[in-house]
Amino acid sequence: SGGYLRVEGSYVDFLRRKTELLSAQEKNEAALSNRLRRETAWLARGPKARATKARYRIEAAGSLRREVDEVKRRNNTGAKMALGFEGTKRRSKILLSAHKLAKSFAGRQIFAKLNIELSPGSCMGILGNNGSGKSTLIQILAGRLPPDAGTIKMVDGLRIVLFDQKRQELDQSQTLRRALAPEGDSVIYQGRAVHVVSWARRFLFRTDQLELPVSRLSGGEQARILLAQLMRQPADILMLDEPTNDLDIPSLEVLEEGLAEFAGAVILVSHDRFLLDSLADYIIGFDGRGGVETYADYSQWLTASQQVEKAGKRHKTKAVNTVQAVSGKPAGKKLTLGEELELKVIEDSIAEAEANLTACQASLELPEIQSKAEDLAACCVKVREAQEKVDQLYERWEELEQKSNS
Incomplete structure (x- = not known):
């Protein structure tokens, strides 16, 4: 009522x-x-x-x-955040293909013999525990980190936009107006000028907030600024590393809609089951021990992960029982x-x-x-x-x- x-x-x-x-x-x-x-x-x-x-x-x-x-x-x-990522409308069948990629750190294998193929309209989800290699793979595919082995082929002039966990630092002393429109009172979006007031409203900002310093905005509002900056970059491939961090519910809903309508390829690192089930065509799952498998969806990855965890517990219990039998000490x-x-x-x-x-x-x-x-x-x-x-x-x-x- x-x-x-x-x-x-x-x-x-x-x-x-x-x-x-x-x-x-x-x-x-x-x-x-x-x-x-x-x-x-x-x-x-x-x-x-x-x-x-x-x-x-x-x-x-x-x-x-x-x-x-x-x-x-x-x-x-x-009110919803009018989010729409700008694609380059490239018509190539294969945008990026990786063959037998491998990477190790300090003698520990992160992954090996990994094959990936990205085409327009596809979405690849990536899952795994922290430190298992998800962000490392993103950095390699974005060309920021070399693999130890394997090859990566891209179409000429491929545009990759990366939205990672670290994200670029926002100038906290800068006003919201300047953070959204760094070069004046308008931004260029999809080939046309959009006034900063209209641009701000797309991301659920009020006009009276434009002169506020970024430091006065919430974490969710600052995440919207980063998404606004991301939107203005034409891309063939969007690489999103935990994009839902700090986003509020309306922004999450429209982020999903924007990614679903994006014409290019999407690589999505996220533990948000609903987002992955909605968008991902398949899942690349890291087990944290150098193994990588391909799964149809989140449920299949989760079932496999639970089976591996149970197998590890059984092995651990067997080892403990063996030690207790040798030592003659009763179990606690x-x-x-x-x-x-x-x-x-x-x-x-x-x-x-x-x-x-x-x-x-x-x-x-x-x-x-x-x-x-x-x-x-x-x-x-x-x-x-x-x-x-x-x-x-x-x-x-x-x-x-x-x-x-x-």
């Missing part, structure tokens, strides 16, 4: 309170949406847990999805006495924390809370803190369950 904001004071006071109210509502929507993404990922991951609790999480995820939809409807956030307890007691009561603690979270979320719906920006902001803080408590308890519960079943 809708409502109205009543403020005693001047029009300036009204605008200030309105801005605070809208900001609090947007933060609440973002928090709920991020929680929904985590819950969906948790359910898809299928950890070891009691069936009753798994069913509860499924039902809770369904309720959360309805709540997110309702908050989005109430906020009526029709799975859980300490304190941990056993903690496991017995942790579900009650989770239920209590979830009841508190539900109460905090219900407070957000009260008209007397929504009509006062300060109260709404304080309520959002309580919801966030309550959600963090629930998440911490679930993580601890899973940790104890895994230790108990190991």
Whole structure:
């Protein structure tokens, strides 16, 4: 249901309170949406847990999805970031081909005998743990790092645009206006001039923000500046290393749409399952031990990774049992006495924390809370803190369950 904001004071006071109210509502929507993404990922991951609790999480995820939809409807956030990457419209069938690439660091093999072929309209996803070689491969394909072995062939005049984790440093003292349009009051996009005010609106910036220094902008807003700079570079291949870091929900949605419509090839390093499932034609998966395999999708990579992890645990357990047999020492307890007691009561603690979270979320719906920006902001803080408590308890519960079943 809708409502109205009543403020005693001047029009300036009204605008200030309105801005605070809208900001609090947007933060609440973002928090709920991020929680929904985590819950969906948790359910898809299928950890070891009691069936009753798994069913509860499924039902809770369904309720959360309805709540997110309702908050989005109430906020009526029709503004979207008008993101569209500029391609060169090259018609070559093969833009880049790599044959038997290999790379090692300090004697440790990162990958070997890796073959890659990129054509217009294709998207290759890359997955693996931190330090497994994902960013190294990106740097090699971008021509910034030489491979130890193998060859890379590119069409003449190939344009590669790289958006990496480090990203170029933004001048924090520079104004938003100058960061978006460094050479004047307009930018050239897809062959035509676009005024900086219109360009800023494409990325959900308000006109009154143009004279703010970059240092006053949030991490998500600064990420939008980098995307704005990326958009203005014509490319045959976009190489994106964790592009979703710091992006808010509306920007994430339009990033996906922009990449889907891009005419060139895309290399996407990301742990965002939804983004990869939506865009990637196939996945290159690193196992962290020098092995690289090709997978049809995220689920196939995840299943293979879990099988490798289980095999490693079995091998480790066998080695430990062998040492214990030789030494004659008995195996230690799975859980300490304190941990056993903690496991017995942790579900009650989770239920209590979830009841508190539900109460905090219900407070957000009260008209007397929504009509006062300060109260709404304080309520959002309580919801966030309550959600963090629930998440911490679930993580601890899973940790104890895994230790108990190991």
